[in-house]
Amino acid sequence: MARISDTIENFIKELLNEERERQVLIQRNELADKFSCAPSQINYVLTTRFTYEKGYIIESRRGGGGYIVIRKITYDDKAERLNVINNSIGESITYGNALSILDHLKDTKSITNNEYEIIKISLNDRTLASVEDKNKLRADMLKGILAVVLS
Structure with a gap:
């Protein structure tokens, strides 16, 4: 139920x-x-x-x-979509919020399941364990990855 x-x-x-x-x-x-x-x-x-x-x-x-x-939210073009996503990511993002964005992109078929899994593993706390400011690095990585994947 x-x-x-x-x-x-x-x-x-x-x-x-x-x-x-x-x-x-x-x-x-x-x-x-x-x-x-x-x-x-x-x-x-x-x-x-x-x-x-x-x-x-x-x-x-x-x-x-x-x-x-x-x-x-609908996007008129790729540049607009990437701009909206980057604004949503901001300067710092938690793993949970990054997953929300990735879930949305997967649900709208903007990224494949394989891309989703690769991005997800690259952004998790264990992967970023030795970094002082994980959330800032995570935001920078997510923006960079999505700029390539969504173009």
């Missing part, structure tokens, strides 16, 4: 797939009622499963009952 978080995530992703504009408007309380859960559970799903690193933008709107806009 799927966890409620997985069920909510899949429901929102199905809504996004049905929309041509790649965005959906939801009301947190209505969604919580639909799944018989607390609104905080909806917040949890939004903040952990629909992040910028995973290819989504979340906007909260107040008034009129309030609603949340979930938008799937």
